[in-house]
Amino acid sequence: MDGYDCYDYWDAFEMSLLEGSNEAGSYSWSLNGPPAIGYGTTQITQYAHQDFGTFCPYPTGETSQYYLLENSNMYFGAGFKMQLSVPWGWVCTGRQIHEVISNVSASRPGDSTPACWYSGSPYGYPSFGPGSTWTVHTGNIHGDGGQYDADFMGYSIGAADYYQSLLSGSQSCVMYSTTQSMTMSSCSTGLFTAQPYSVNANYFKIYATYMLGFRQGTGGQAE
Amino acid sequence: MITGDLRRRFQMVPTNVCIGLGALLFVQTISSQQPANDRKQIIDRRPLAAAASSLEETRGKIVTYEEPLLTWMGDLEEIPGKSGTKGYLYPKESGTSLPSAVSSASDLHSALNDTLDACHKQSSGTRFQVLQSSWGYHITPAMVHDSNGALVAATSLLDAPIYVPAGERTAKDHLLALGAAVTAATGMRMDVSALPSQSAGFDNLFRANPARFSWAAEREIARDALIDLLSKSATSFSWRLNCQASTQPDARFCVLNVNPVSVAITNANGQPEKRALWFDRCADCPPLQQILPATAR
Numbered sequence: 001m002d003g004y005d006c007y008d009y010w011d012a013f014e015m016s017l018l019e020g021s022n023e024a025g026s027y028s029w030s031l032n033g034p035p036a037i038g039y040g041t042t043q044i045t046q047y048a049h050q051d052f053g054t055f056c057p058y059p060t061g062e063t064s065q066y067y068l069l070e071n072s073n074m075y076f077g078a079g080f081k082m083q084l085s086v087p088w089g090w091v092c093t094g095r096q097i098h099e100v101i102s103n104v105s106a107s108r109p110g111d112s113t114p115a116c117w118y119s120g121s122p123y124g125y126p127s128f129g130p131g132s133t134w135t136v137h138t139g140n141i142h143g144d145g146g147q148y149d150a151d152f153m154g155y156s157i158g159a160a161d162y163y164q165s166l167l168s169g170s171q172s173c174v175m176y177s178t179t180q181s182m183t184m185s186s187c188s189t190g191l192f193t194a195q196p197y198s199v200n201a202n203y204f205k206i207y208a209t210y211m212l213g214f215r216q217g218t219g220g221q222a223e
Numbered sequence: 224m225i226t227g228d229l230r231r232r233f234q235m236v237p238t239n240v241c242i243g244l245g246a247l248l249f250v251q252t253i254s255s256q257q258p259a260n261d262r263k264q265i266i267d268r269r270p271l272a273a274a275a276s277s278l279e280e281t282r283g284k285i286v287t288y289e290e291p292l293l294t295w296m297g298d299l300e301e302i303p304g305k306s307g308t309k310g311y312l313y314p315k316e317s318g319t320s321l322p323s324a325v326s327s328a329s330d331l332h333s334a335l336n337d338t339l340d341a342c343h344k345q346s347s348g349t350r351f352q353v354l355q356s357s358w359g360y361h362i363t364p365a366m367v368h369d370s371n372g373a374l375v376a377a378t379s380l381l382d383a384p385i386y387v388p389a390g391e392r393t394a395k396d397h398l399l400a401l402g403a404a405v406t407a408a409t410g411m412r413m414d415v416s417a418l419p420s421q422s423a424g425f426d427n428l429f430r431a432n433p434a435r436f437s438w439a440a441e442r443e444i445a446r447d448a449l450i451d452l453l454s455k456s457a458t459s460f461s462w463r464l465n466c467q468a469s470t471q472p473d474a475r476f477c478v479l480n481v482n483p484v485s486v487a488i489t490n491a492n493g494q495p496e497k498r499a500l501w502f503d504r505c506a507d508c509p510p511l512q513q514i515l516p517a518t519a520r
Contacts, residue, residue, distance in 0.1 A: 122465035156419035
């Protein structure tokens, strides 16, 4: 883990560190990028974070855990909660996380499984709206708040049932695949950083007798 | 409770029943002004739905599409592996063409008539017409082959008068209630598919405040009611009403696909790209750049 990845040098002192002054004295940076602070990530404790009130850490990634099946609201979904990857002791509780969905496809790159959607289907090509926003909870976890908080990989029941009715035996099809870019809000401004901390390959697959949602390679039952 | 307002706001004007002689002459006049190669060809099982999407993308105006349920085998065929156990059948591929130059709203109107005419010339199947409302343009069925192959007057499921009791629901639940009301009124199942990948996708783009609000449709034409509901949204939605034919009458159904309008843009790399218009009708939304990261802009 590179400490710089979790260091927002604008937030740190509520001003640019490229030049200027603060309580610690004058400073100037001739190179682009964050200041060359020498510390080991394990040296930065929660106590230090709160005491200094300056560091604004960003995660370097996250891991997904399946924990919820959604079969209501006319939707089959596999719900996931996420554990942020941050150095021990760093706390992101209360920060906002936003997803941006891109590369929406009715097939999955590198997967020979056929697409569920086809020209002639009465259902439209898979589409997505703006991404969701979550709040980080205790333990640097988000999406763990149940039906209205989990990150779902799923599809509307009518369309999913339709495509499932065209399968038999061990057949399966890919409903969609996406790229999901996760970003976290700044400590001071609440705005999201442009740099995603995690870029995830997600997809939803329909089998003849069940359906699975996949987030970061972790699968869970949606029906 | 919304009947009077809607009737004033949404006066449907059939602008081209495509088998009408006058309309054909009008369209032929326009077509003759276009070089033969100055058109975009579309071959599809639903060429007019594809044309509606193409015109929406290039004009940024709402063009909806509604089709009737096909029952004549001459219009239908199987797709290998896509009939399942329910005997599903699909429209045969046919073609149409789009005029390349569309530069104003009136041109869009003419372009739609022109496109319908081109479609009808290339197929002996369903005849469509263009209606106009405050929401946009609507391609709707006018004539369709009955099960014996005779052309008869056609209606869309959205022509049915419906009753949706007043109630406080989310936007998505109102839309589902409208679908249930159409099913009840017509006896033909109409599924609703609105941003089906996301459970709350439609509600998010609709951006109702409060999230649950009161709405009803009392003896309203379903299309009028749909427009009335969507007019409360922060996002311009368009729809495609597609119907699934089958050898088994009880397996037949239609799907109302509701999605935000997409437009054709050139991205930062100079590549053509489609971009959905989100929150384009929102009066109080913060600028997207304040709530979304740069990668989403």
